[in-house]
Amino acid sequence: AAVDAAVERIAAELGGPTVVVNNAGIIRDNLLFKMTVDDWDAVMAVHLRGSFNTVKAAQKHMVEAKFGRIVNLSSTSALGNRGQANYSAAKAGLQGYTKTLAIELGKFGVTANAIAPGFIQTDMTAATAERIGVPFDDFIKFSAEQIPVQRVGQPDDIAHTASFLVSEGAGFVSGQVIYVAGGPKD
Structure with missing residues (x-):
């Protein structure tokens, strides 16, 4: 109800939204045998239910406008990552969800794509370094050495990709x- 109300307020005050970027995310990392149902459910609720609620509320405005852009933030963790069964499943789920949105909404001029970042230097990755007891600068240096372009990503790397995907020029990308991620991750 809160998402529906927010989207309707945006529509009333600014016009129907034709761009949605689902970027909300949390982590509740733990090995599977230690992971709680609450940790599983919290991650699914933010990543999957949140994206579902937002797109469901906004899509009618996109269909009416015959133009829309949906960008869901996934992760390289969708390919699997130790201690992230919940996060990996949620991010993989976002990829399937994105492909389904593209199929269902394409005939209405709406594209749906996902961005799967690798290591991006953010507060979340800093918190991960702290949790595992590694100085953030060391964590960045080690990670950069594993990436073909020899650096970690920055938030602007993701912003530039999202900017393209929401542009008119990306109308045939869905x-x-x-x-x-600075190189292949498969």
Whole structure:
């Protein structure tokens, strides 16, 4: 109800939304045998239910406008990552969800794509370094050495990709997962 109300307020005050970027995310990392149902459910609720609620509320405005852009933030963790069964499943789920949105909404001029970032230097990755007891600068240096372009990503790397995907120029790009990770991650 809160999402529906927010989207309707946006529509009333600014016009119907034709761009949605689902970027909300949390982590509740733990090995499977230690992971709680609450940790599982919290991650699913934010990543999947949140994206579902937002797109469901906004899509009618996109269909009416015959133009829309949906960008869901996935992760390279969708390919699997130790201690992230919940996060990996949620991010993989977002990829399937994105492809389905592209199929269902494409005939209305709406594209849906996902961005799957690799290591991006953010507060979340800083918290991960702290949790595992590694100085953030060391964590960044080690991670950069594993990435073909020899650096970690910055938030602007993701912003530039999202900017393209929401542009008119990306009208023939839909149902794609773009890995922004400094090199191949498969």
